[in-house]
Every structure is written in C-alpha cells, then in structure tokens.
Amino acid sequence: MALKHWLQLSLTDGIGPIMATRLIAAAGSAEAAVEADIKLLQSIDGIGQVKARQVRDAMKKAAGDLDRELTEAAEMGITILCQEDAAYPPLLRTIPDPPLVLYLKGTFESRDLNAVAIVGSRKCSFYGREQADRFAGLLASAGVTVISGGARGIDSAAHRGAIASPQGRTIAVLGCGVDEIYPPENADLFDQIAERGAVVSEFPLGTPPLRENFPRRNRIISGMSRGVLVIEADEKSGALITARQAADDHGRTVFALPGRVDNPLAAGPHALIRDGAVLTTNLEDILDNLGPLPAIVAEALPESLPAEPSNSDAGLRPVVSLTARQQALIDAMDSDPVDVDTLIGRTDLSAAVVLQELTLLSLRGAVERVDGQKYARRR
Numbered sequence: 151m152a153l154k155h156w157l158q159l160s161l162t163d164g165i166g167p168i169m170a171t172r173l174i175a176a177a178g179s180a181e182a183a184v185e186a187d188i189k190l191l192q193s194i195d196g197i198g199q200v201k202a203r204q205v206r207d208a209m210k211k212a213a214g215d216l217d218r219e220l221t222e223a224a225e226m227g228i229t230i231l232c233q234e235d236a237a238y239p240p241l242l243r244t245i246p247d248p249p250l251v252l253y254l255k256g257t258f259e260s261r262d263l264n265a266v267a268i269v270g271s272r273k274c275s276f277y278g279r280e281q282a283d284r285f286a287g288l289l290a291s292a293g294v295t296v297i298s299g300g301a302r303g304i305d306s307a308a309h310r311g312a313i314a315s316p317q318g319r320t321i322a323v324l325g326c327g328v329d330e331i332y333p334p335e336n337a338d339l340f341d342q343i344a345e346r347g348a349v350v351s352e353f354p355l356g357t358p359p360l361r362e363n364f365p366r367r368n369r370i371i372s373g374m375s376r377g378v379l380v381i382e383a384d385e386k387s388g389a390l391i392t393a394r395q396a397a398d399d400h401g402r403t404v405f406a407l408p409g410r411v412d413n414p415l416a417a418g419p420h421a422l423i424r425d426g427a428v429l430t431t432n433l434e435d436i437l438d439n440l441g442p443l444p445a446i447v448a449e450a451l452p453e454s455l456p457a458e459p460s461n462s463d464a465g466l467r468p469v470v471s472l473t474a475r476q477q478a479l480i481d482a483m484d485s486d487p488v489d490v491d492t493l494i495g496r497t498d499l500s501a502a503v504v505l506q507e508l509t510l511l512s513l514r515g516a517v518e519r520v521d522g523q524k525y526a527r528r529r
Contacts, residue, residue: 155180156232161212245373249352256348261509265295267375270304278382286311290318293505325367326359372396377403383418487524
C-alpha cells in the first residue's frame with residue numbers, strides 16, 4: 151500500500167518534503183525510502199552523517215504511528231492522499247516541495263484545476279471583506295474554484311462568497327490538522343466548505359495551529375491555484391509571501407486589488423502592482439490573465455480530449471473524441487457565445503456537471519470562454 155510509505159515519511163520528524171523527495175529519488179521509491187539504511191541516509195543532502203541515525207530512529211517511530219493515524223482518519227471521515235494517488239491535485243505536484251500527503255475532508259473535482267486563490271489580512275476593513283466576498287462570488291459563478299486559508303478576515307469572506315454561489319466550490323487549506331477547528335468560530339463554515347469543496351492540510355491529525363505552520367500552508371494555497379488575488383495586506387503580511395512565492399517559485403499569475411492610499415492595508419497590493427502584479431478591479435481582469443496550465447498538467451488531463459486543437463487542415467474543425475456529456479455541450483453551442491444557464495437548459499445536465507465539463511473542454515482547447523461567463527466552440 152503506497153500510502154503507508156508516504157505517510158510514514160510524512161510522520162518522520164527531522165525531514166520535510168524536500169528532503170523526503172531527495173530520499174525517495176535516491177532510494178527509487180517511497181517503499182524503499184522507508185527502509186533506507188544509514189549509508190543511504192548519510193548520502194542525502196541535508197541529512198548527512200550527523201542526522202542519519204536520528205532520522206532512522208524517527209522513521210521507525212513513525213512506522214509505529216501509522217495504524218493509529220489511519221484508523222483515526224477513517225473514523226473521522228478524513229481521506230489521506232499521497233502523491234501517487236490519482237486524486238492528488240496535479241497542479242500541486244508541479245511545485246518544488248509538494249506535500250508528501252494531504253489530509254482531506256470533502257472531495258477534489260477535475261474543475262478544481264481551474265482555481266484562483268484569494269488571500270489577505272486577518273484584520274481587514276469592511277471594504278476588504280466586501281471585495282473578497284464579491285470576487286469569490288464572481289469567480290465561483292464563472293466555474294472557478296476559490297482557494298484560501300480558512301483564517302479570519304479576507305480568507306473567511308472569500309470562502310463565504312464562493313459558497314453563496316449556487317454551484318460554487320471552495321477549498322480551505324489549514325495551518326493545523328483538519329480535525330482542529332481554527333479559528334473556532336469557523337466550525338460551521340468548515341462544515342459547509344467540506345460539503346461544497348474540501349478542507350485540506352498536510353499536517354498530521356491533532357496538529358495545533360502553530361505560527362511556523364502557516365508559511366508551509368501558504369505554498370499549498372499557491373501551488374493548487376492558477377493565480378493568486380491579494381486583497382488588503384500590509385507589507386509584512388503572509389499574503390505577500392504567498393503572492394511572491396506564487397510568482398517567483400510556482401510561475402503563477404499574481405493579481406492585486408488597489409485600495410485607498412491612506413489605508414496601511416493597501417500598501418501590500420500597491421507594492422505588488424508596482425512590481426508587476428495585475429491591477430484587478432473586475433472579474434475579466436482575472437479570467438483574461440490566467441496563465442496556461444503547466445505542460446505536465448495539460449498532458450495529464452483525460453484522454454477523451456486533445457491536448458491542443460489541431461490546425462493541420464486549414465478550414466476543418468479538429469477531430470475530437472468527446473464523452474457523451476461533452477458532446478451534448480458542444481452540440482448545444484451556437485455560432486454565438488452561450489451562457490451557462492442556457493447550456494443547462496439545452497442539455498438537461500446539472501449545473502455542477504456543466505461547469506465541470508466546461509472546465510475540461512476549455513482547458514484542453516475545445517471551447518473558449520467569451521465575455522466573462524459565456525462559452526463558444528473554439529474557432
């Protein structure tokens with residue numbers, strides 16, 4: 151069972167995702183990595199002779215904790231995913247230090263590939279909370295999954311704005327175990343998120359919300375997203391760290407909402423705009439500036455659609471192998487752009503199915519988004 155080996159590495163004190171990845175590469179697999187001898191451990195950059203025996207002892211201790219962790223997760227309805235699982239978020243695999251495992255309450259869907267993060271200050275203004283709610287609702291209505299950190303302020307407003315949309319999805323990435331409720335007043339919100347998306351963490355069950363956990367959490371928020379929108383953050387905010395990591399380490403597009411020049415919380419977004427972030431005032435600013443999917447992710451999309459439309463025969467539509475639901479959506483499209491509600495009425499498919507299939511069709515180049523929330527066959 152591959153999961154046990156990945157989970158054992160994740161539970162091992164003294165090694166993080168980067169060091170564990172080096173060990174797996176040297177050993178050849180996660181299964182071989184957990185059986186690594188002292189000589190192999192000493193050869194790993196970051197472990198060496200000093201830490202090798204400590205890591206070996208910690209790995210043995212982690213082996214004894216596996217069954218309890220798996221049993222407790224199952225009892226609480228929590229799924230644990232490792233990097234070998236098909237459900238592990240493909241965008242997250244592309245960052246330099248993806249989590250070895252993810253603890254999940256709720257579900258991931260294929261349309262979560264089309265995700266945007268909204269981050270910002272815990273101590274936001276009414277304007278900031280209002281705009282986080284507004285942009286989250288607009289993105290959710292356009293079929294985009296909204297990702298944030300489940301914290302007070304901007305994060306909570308973004309999650310609530312997303313689930314206020316009838317078919318909206320949102321994902322909360324926590325800086326504690328998914329069985330820990332932090333902040334405590336968000337207990338009901340996290341239950342709603344798990345029903346309409348997912349609550350996610352890389353930290354073992356029972357992990358408290360320690361300060362040092364949040365920078366690690368932030369890389370997951372960025373890594374799962376195609377872009378990051380910053381709404382209100384001072385110049386030392388963790389939201390700025392997330393944004394700069396998204397741009398510099400993950401190759402994601404950064405968006406920033408301008409604010410009043412006399413508001414200290416506008417300093418962060420203004421600095422990002424100065425440094426090249428997309429100045430954002432409406433939905434189209436985001437949708438029109440999302441970067442392409444990384445090639446490795448595009449190649450992993452379902453084989454029923456081509457990676458790119460073929461233009462080898464001028465004037466001919468590409469030959470595309472579609473599922474029945476995807477063909478029904480294509481057939482329901484006119485020469486003019488069609489909105490989602492019209493497609494739902496013409497196909498008798500549910501709104502969730504329509505949004506999910508449109509995400510796949512658009513990511514693979516079979517349809518294109520036009521005028522915000524309308525779609526057309528790609529010409």
